[in-house]
Amino acid sequence: MVNEEDLAVAGRRQDPHPGAGVAVIRAAGGVVWRPAPDGSVQVCLVHRPRYGDWTLPKGKLEPGEHPLLAAAREVAEEADAQAVPQVRLPSVQYRSEGLLKTVDYWAMRAVGTGGFQPGTEVDDMRWLSVDDAVALVSYPHDAQVLAAFAALPQATAAILLVRHGHAGERLGWSGPDAGRPLDARGWSQAHALAPLIALIRPTRLLAASPRRCVQTLDPAAALLDLPIEISGDLDEPRAGQQTDECALATAAALTALAAQGEPVAACSQGKVIPGALERLVGQPGDYATGKGGGWLLAFTGDRLLAADRL
Numbered sequence: 001m002v003n004e005e006d007l008a009v010a011g012r013r014q015d016p017h018p019g020a021g022v023a024v025i026r027a028a029g030g031v032v033w034r035p036a037p038d039g040s041v042q043v044c045l046v047h048r049p050r051y052g053d054w055t056l057p058k059g060k061l062e063p064g065e066h067p068l069l070a071a072a073r074e075v076a077e078e079a080d081a082q083a084v085p086q087v088r089l090p091s092v093q094y095r096s097e098g099l100l101k102t103v104d105y106w107a108m109r110a111v112g113t114g115g116f117q118p119g120t121e122v123d124d125m126r127w128l129s130v131d132d133a134v135a136l137v138s139y140p141h142d143a144q145v146l147a148a149f150a151a152l153p154q155a156t157a158a159i160l161l162v163r164h165g166h167a168g169e170r171l172g173w174s175g176p177d178a179g180r181p182l183d184a185r186g187w188s189q190a191h192a193l194a195p196l197i198a199l200i201r202p203t204r205l206l207a208a209s210p211r212r213c214v215q216t217l218d219p220a221a222a223l224l225d226l227p228i229e230i231s232g233d234l235d236e237p238r239a240g241q242q243t244d245e246c247a248l249a250t251a252a253a254l255t256a257l258a259a260q261g262e263p264v265a266a267c268s269q270g271k272v273i274p275g276a277l278e279r280l281v282g283q284p285g286d287y288a289t290g291k292g293g294g295w296l297l298a299f300t301g302d303r304l305l306a307a308d309r310l
Contacts, residue, residue: 025101028071029058030108031089031149032081034127041154043133043146044079044110047124053138056145057122058103066192067104068296068310072199075108079125080116083108084200084263086155087298088308090148092141105145106308107152111201155298155305157258158200160265162294162310163273165189167212178210186212189292194219196310200296202226202265204257208234213267216292220265234268247275254280258299280304 032044045054059074061067068085075083089105116125128136130150134143165186167173173180182190197205197220205221205228207213217228233253237246250272257264268276274287277295281287281304289295289309296308 023099025096025099026061026067027058027101027103028061028067028074028105029056029103030071030075030083030085030106031056031145032075032079032083032108032110033149034081034110036129040129042127043130043149044081045126045128045133045136046078046122047126048121049123050120051138054126054136055138056105056142057125058105066196066310068106068199069195071104071106071108076114077116078122079110080113081108081110082112082114083110084158085296086158087152087306088296089145092145094141107149107155109155153300153305155300157261157299158263159254159258159297159299160197160200160202160263160294160310161254161273161277161297162193162197162216162265162267163270163289163291164208164210164212164216164267165193165292167291180210180212182212182215186216186292190216191219193292193294194223196294197265198223200263200265203262204229204264206231206234206257206264206266208232208236208268208272210235210269213269216267217265231266234266234272236269236271243271244275246272247279250276251279254297255299255302255304258297258304259302277307281307 033041036042046057047054057075057078061070075081085106085108087107089107091104093102130146134146137143165182167180167186168183170177205217205226207217207228207230209230209232214228221228233249237243250268273289277287278284294310298305
């Protein structure tokens, strides 16, 4: 029995808020992949006995849950995979039980197992080649998401780049600006960022010099039991420096980290991040980043593959 009909066209950025008064079901999931013995890639599909279908692992967001956290949770529960998110894939919209449903997807690399128990929602799972998965899935939109995944170069590194949390107003702080701390709102943002940072399983945490940047990574450091390294390459301009000069240094530092192939979380500042991203992406765009916000950056070697705004 097929239940996912009346599809909208899949797109990289479907609008999750189609209009006031329109009820929308939010869900998230992933194309979970692992290397096959022959060097190719296998992806995971799950079977839902309620609908008699084969589909990508996904599920509804819990109240207040970030879509990326929901995607990782659902993949663990349905596909028995602890997975690291890498690249944002096309979202899809369709009607489900009379309501509009939006599903956000990420390419996710399987790094372990755990969380799956066969039951009423999912009773079976299969690891297949992409071609075999496309042939098996029950819905055209799943095939479209798989095709988008297959078209991507393989990601070799992920960097979570965040801007420090809210730290009050500069004019309200009497000491050196570098010593201005997070306020209550900023600490709340820092704690919300910690589980998102943990998703990429970083081996290093890097912060710009100001106190508020270090503090933004404090909850993640406690969660992951990692030290916070200070990096002047992530700093805003000092006296005599130009913003472009600092943005170039930040972009170069991120590229060098990506080339090492290790996942990293980095906290920088609002005057630097947009310029650094413009250089990494290679074209102008809206890279303004709110306090406590950030980007999931996927690299293949030292080349930026995708930048997904959190």
